[in-house]
Amino acid sequence: MGQLLAVQDLAKRYGATVALGGVTMGIRAGEVHAILGENGAGKSTLVKILSGVVQPNDGTMLLDGAPHTPASIFAARGAGVSTAFQELSLIPHLSVAENLLLPKVSRGRFWPERRASIMQRAAAILAEWEITDIAPDAMIEDLPLAQRQRIEITRALSHATRLLVLDEPTAALPDTSWLFRQIRRLTERGVAVMYISHRLSEVREICQRATILRNGASIETVDLAGVDDAGIFAMMVGHAPAAPRSETETATGDILLETRDLHVGAIKGLNLTLRAGEIVGVAALEGQGQQDLFQALGGVRKRASGDIIVGGRSAPLGTPGKAQRTAPGIAFVPEERKADGIFDNLTAATNIVMADFASRSTGAFVNARLERNRAAKSAERVALSPRYLGFEVGNLSGGNQQKVLLARALMTGAKILILFDPARGVDVGTKQSIYAMMDDFVANGGTILFYSSELTELVQLSTRCVVLYNGQVSAEVSRADMTEERLLAAAHGPARTPPTPLREAS
């Protein structure tokens, strides 16, 4: 069968940063083709180039044999390539109908089309793609995330005449059956689908072939039927996965943090105890209240009721600053590294010692060298090379940015670390450094509560694991009987019922 899309040596640089350094691959007509790779492997850049958001520096793309060089999303759509983006591209304050039809909502250019007629056209699109539970005149901002994601996908479906690009389409979808049904309808017409997902089981279900990306380059295109998960993983990381770590003893240290009947956001009456010397993992499916819990303990979010007891005293934790200043101290590393974590204009050293500036008096004046010296010790604990300390954090890789954030958390001198997915989207080397830091931290009398979206990580690191379901602890799993299967089962609820769709929960 002929190639629908042929990509040759595609490259994209941002200044001195290489985002994509040579991708070669092909997609056949009517095929569902997966792109696999760790975060930072270049998947999003590839998507952006295909859909006309950014233009490549080098390389060629052929679509049906003709050069594909879209200058804009609009141009890409004109060529039959449409994309459902990972960070949803919907305008919150417009209706579903308007969002589906953007940027040309109205038929007339200078005279507006009647609202009823716009709604009618949108309703036809919704009906065509089997969406029955969303009204065309609903406001996007009123819809739960899962419905927004379906609108995003539907918009892409309605424009895809040659190639549909789906970037993590199931991140907020509780159920893949609708999506897969639509994908099959599309491929029957000969439209190709590029499918990007972290979930290997999904990929195996819907895709025929996969191209693996690593560090911005394409490694190999494989038939999914002929390769096992371990093989794919090895291609993604470039070497065999790290050996499991040694067993940690069960902790019997002092209680550093305790919550009693904590209510915050989706969290309903949570009791949790953190002792010195233990790493407590939190496992949960998306949207079970884990964000609320971590933000409350970090002081970012105010609790509704219940008690948070730090070092034996009830602590209100009104702000992150107050949380840091409690007796054994709480340091919080947030989920969104770029949005809530780093100061990209400032040097790594300044980013790290900011913890000092925030919590205690630090003398009248500072300069770059002073800051580097002061940050050096914390940087060493997370294995951040001192040569990076003088760089602006915005210029560092995601992994090093994460190390900077962790170093800042250590710099606070806190004994309680609240880490939300600390090793997400970083390379394997950085992961190992972060794991080592965590072990070292609890060995020195600290305690860590951490959430991870990867079960492997939880099993590997936790001394015990708390599983959240629907805002409550559905299970507590000790080190001895911790397996991924056990965590996964508990994460799906106490009675092993299928997960409640998000839209019904909210």
Added chain:
Amino acid sequence: MSDQTAIPLEDTRKAQRISPTVVTVATIYGIVALMIVASRLVSPSFGGLSQLETILYLSSFLVFCAFGQGLVILVRGLDLSIASVITVGGVLSAALMDGSNAGLFYVIPAILLACALIGVVNGIGVTVFNVPPFIMTMAVGIIVYSLCLGFTGGTPRGFPAPVLNDFMGSRFIGIPAPVWLLIAFAAMGTLVQSFSPFGRKLTAVGNNPEAAYVAGLPSRRLTVSVYAISAACAGFTGILLASYANGATLRMGDDYLLPSIAAVVVGGSSILGGKGTFLGTVGGAMLLTTLATILSALGIGQGWKTIMEGAVILLALILLRDTVFDSLRAVLVRKD
């Protein structure tokens, strides 16, 4: 998205050697020096140290109020109330000192405190009530000006202390006192903005307010204090302006509002916050002042003068864009 692999180490090292901040500040002072030297062509009395002295003297007022404006812009704000607050400083010093040196040492702090309180109101409106800085400071400016109008009945009375007037005309080791003041102020301001934990915290708040909050910085308190400082600086400018002119007028602050923003922007700060140096702002103020004196000496009309001023701001904006530095860096890195 964290979709960018690390820059190869070698490149970063070389790129880092050329710090955009240093280049910006150096460029501004280079242009000022060039303009002063070139102005000899305009008038033989120009181009020397005496002209430098005049420029420093004249730009000092702008520098004082631009410091506060710069800090406000650093935390993603804007202070449109400074014109009115300058007037408050001037009007109050004329009225309260009333031509006498007695009580100078509590009148000045009292005026600065009063002005700082106006800034606190600005800061509270912006942080606690989330009013956009543009609206909040504009409204407070209108209110304060209106109060000045009512307080003076339309014509400010009184004179600042004679000592102050003498001070503005005095020399110290051959250099005018206000120039000394400017130098001290520039040194202090630079220390505060670029070499103190306070300045670092402000830069952090301006660079990423959410991250600043999560990192435990008292963002609100910092922001309020910045507006207070800005207002105090404006009040200080007002006192000096009144001392210089030996009296106050209601419109005395008008000539400093837009130039204070221009000086900060020409000085290489980002109007989006999170980036900027006070030395750059001082350079920006000097650049604008130098341009104005040269254009006056040229004897060209007010129209061309104004056009040139706007053009210089525009040019500075275009030249100081990040992309220009990025391409400069890229070229230099490749050459190495």
Added chain:
Amino acid sequence: MTDATHPSVAETRAARRVTLRHIADSAFLIIVIYLVMAVVYVAVQPSALSAYSIESLFNNSLPLMLAAAGATFVILQGGFDLSVAGTISLVNVVIATTPMEGPGGALALLALAVALGMAVGAINGIIVAYLRIQAIAATLATMIICQGIALLILKAPGGMVSDFMVYELTASLTDRVPYALVIAALGVVFWTIYSRTDAGRNLLAVGQDRKAAALSGINVQRTEFFSFVWAGAFYALAAYMLAAQTSTGNPSAGEPFLLLTFAAVALGGTAFGGGRGGVTASLFGAATLMLMQKVLFAMGVSSFYTGVIQGMIMITAVLFSAAVHHAASNRRGA
């Protein structure tokens, strides 16, 4: 009763949410404020209803209303345009130094003025949208440059404005409805249509979420660019009506407009930062601002202190509109 006739809790909540949102998004609030103020004005000053005083009120208000309408285009997409002062000065002196008599002359001048305003807007648009220079800083520079050019054209207040413009444009249709009011009403009609076209919708979409708008296929740069062009056109109209109203040219005619324009936009409830509000709201915001001065004067408030009340009302209006909007969007998923 059956379920069908008995709306569920969720439905009632949805209904209330829609109403609140409509209030938050439309010019409803500011129109109410304006009408209340008008009633107060008439109560304090019965002579306000005379044809003459209505005419002069609208003639006085119109330039600011048009300027605020123009600035709204830029603010809605999340930008900022300080060039309003410079553009008005420039267009104003061009009109006063280009004598053209009669209705034909007035029309030609109108075309010239609007073309000039749009040209300035296009320059702003290029600098901001395509050269990616921060809007506040860039338009500060173009404002100063325009003021300089205005000074070149006319050194001091003076010049001539044709009798037709001065007497006819400031009069009333059939001696009842001031032309100024007709023009303002046309502005409302224009916006009602424009905001429903793709261009108008894109303006709001870009203001709400630039990135999402770009990923939706909207040409963000072009949207930004045209917002400045439209703004320039409206500033020119403001300058044109200002010339008719003052019957002279003044190279610093635009200066009083700088802050008042933004005050009017804020009063109308258009969010600084973009995405929410509209031209109609700004037209009423400006009219309210001007009416407020009259009311305060009629109530005997010393003119010295009108600024205090103006400032307070601006802050209150912004807080109030933010609160209503907050209440409207907070209902979701509660």
